[in-house]
Amino acid sequence: MHVTRVRTTAPEQAVTAPHTRPAGPLPWLTALGLAFLVLQLVVVVPGSGLGWDETVYVSQAGGNAPPAFFSAPRARGISYLVSPVAALTASTAVLRIYLALLSAAALVGALYVWRKVLPTPVLVCAGAFFAGLWPTLFYGSAAMPNPWCALGALAATGWVARPVPDGTGRREAVGAGAAVALVALMRPADGFWLALPLVLAVSVSPGRRRPGVRAALVAGLIAGCAPWTAEAYTRFGGLGARLHRAGEIQGGLGWNMAVDDHLRALAGRTLCRPCDIGWESPGTALWLTLLPLLVIGGVVAARRPGRGTVALLAAGTGLSVALPYLFLVGYAAPRFLLPAYALLSVPLAECLVHLFARASNARRPGGAALLTLVLAAHLTAQLLVVSHVVRVSHATTARFTAIAGALNRSGVRPPCVISGTDAVPIAYYAGCASRQTAGHDASTTPAALRKTALHVPTALLVAPGAAPPPWAGGRRAVLLPPGNSVSAYRGYVVLPAVAADRTDLARRPR
Structure with missing residues (x-):
């Protein structure tokens, strides 16, 4: 039997697709960064004003x-960061957009550092959890150091976690040192x-004994604290005097179960000092009570694919940056724990991905x-809280703006000085200098303030x-907004001409 062999021409041959590398995490992380940016611009930025601490940092620049x-x-780290914008414009909206863009880009960059030690699902899950927290969303566009400490801590730990096959690790050393320097520049204690x-x-x-990286970490800490x-x-x-004074202002550092x-x-208090409130909304803290279990589960789950050491490093570093705020400082602010949340999101993501996305191929x-539904539910709950925080922030800004406007109309206009209750933010909105005679911001005396009133418009807020x-x-008393006898501020206004007349009258013989 004769068999005819049919020769396949080139066009008819099966074409084997060339080997292509996986896309990698950058597109996913970029999408995450854009989502983080959009949420800030839509939920937080519109109509927002500067808070008390922000006015201090921004006014330096x-x-x-x-x-x-x-x-x-x-x-002064955050003052350096905002100086390119604050030196050019007093617009809070422009400053907010600038910081939102920077924080979104920094989030992508900090997560991208981990690409050599974590798979894309874990990276995206960790980033989504951290970016979706209400303190992250609220402070991402704020002139505050805490989100930058968080992103710097995430990047520094990622550089240390990266493998170094050739044993030199110059890039890792430079990256880790620079990230620690950023954190120390923002908050030396966090560094x-x-x-x-x-x-x-x-x-x-x-396997991780790298003298070069160790030296870079120490050098970065020293440079950032310089x-x-x-x-x-x-x-x-x-240095000792400043450390002592800083401890006094923070209520004394020691054993404090906070x-x-x-x-x-976490119910929506940006500062809880003293934190003698009741449990207003226990459900908002549910995720934090589960966090230790999820972190432990993540460290255990990461051992099988060989990432146990990486998860343990992230968890240990996260606990270290949380330690002073949980046990040494006698009050609470959710932003304090942002560095810890950023680092603990890595083992948490290992646990969630193991639970929901490591099933058989069919499942x-x-x-x-x-897993997507879990993250969506988490984000929804956090958005409800951040919406409440934004409303409270807007109300506070409106009150300070109204008081500042009333003082301006009463003759307290730049150059001017304001002292007394809430003088720091109100002075910023009024365009005045703030000078306090007592408290944490004491920078003058009553006698010096009276002398100042002879030359510039001065107001004392009660x-x-x-x-x-x-x-x-x-002194002339001015009733300030909101204008009722229960909650109205009083401003005691001294204008230079009035002060001079009273001084002359007091010196005349009777």
Whole structure:
């Protein structure tokens, strides 16, 4: 039997697709960053004003008023960050958009550092969890140091976690050192508690003993703390004196069990000091109560694919940066724990991906869909809280703006000085300098303030129901918004001409 062989021509041959590399995490992380940016621009930025701390930081670089008093605990990192915009415009909207763009880009960059040690699903899940937290959303566009400490901590730990096949790790050393320097520049204490576990990890962990990275971490910490340390000698009488004063302002550093304070603050309190409120909304803290279990589960789950050490490094570093705020500071603010949340999101994501997306091939689409629903529910709950926080922030801004406007109409216009209750933010909105005679921001005396009033318009703000100090007696009182006897501020206004007339009258013989 004769068999005819049919020769296949080239066009009819099966074409084998060339080998293509996986797309990688960058498109997914970029989409996550864009979503984070859009949520900030839609939910948080419109109509927002600067909070108390923000007015202090922004005024150092320009903005709407002379520099406010810079107290001992503060560091100037965030003032450096906002200076390109604050030096050019006093527009809060422009500043917010600038910071929202920067924070979204930094989120993508910090997560991208981890691409060599974490698969894309874990990276995206970790980023979505952290970016979806209401403190992250609210402070992403804020002139506050905490979100930058969080992103710097995430990047620094990612650089340390990366494998270094050739043993040199120059890129990892530079990246880790620069990230620690950023955190220390923003908050020196956060830089210390971040560098500590990372230095230990590269010193004692088998397979991660890298002297170059260790030296870079220490150098980054020293470089980031250098401006704060130098200012300690030029303004506060030395490093020890500044540390002592910073501890006093923070209520004294020592054993303080503040875990329950942080749980209560998650209901939407930007500052809980003293945190003597009840459990207004326990459901908002449910995820935080489950976080330790999910982190432990993530460390265990990551061992099988060989990422247990990475998850343990992220968890240990996250616990280190959380330690002072949970057990050494006697009050709570959700933004304090942002660095911890950023790092703990890595083992948490390992746990969630293991639970929902590591099933058999037949069930994997269903697991991925379930994981998406879990993250969507998390984001929905956080958006409800951040919406409440934004409303409270807008009400506070409106009140400060109204008081500032009333003072301007009463003759207290730049150049001017405001002292008393809430003087720091109100002075910023009025375009005045703020000077306090007592408290954390004490920077003048009653006698010096009276002398100042001879030359520039000066106002003393008195809280509702409080009595003015004796030296304010005889000054012209102005009722300030909201304008009722229960909650109205009183402003004791002294204009230069009036003050001069009274001084002359007092000197005349009777």
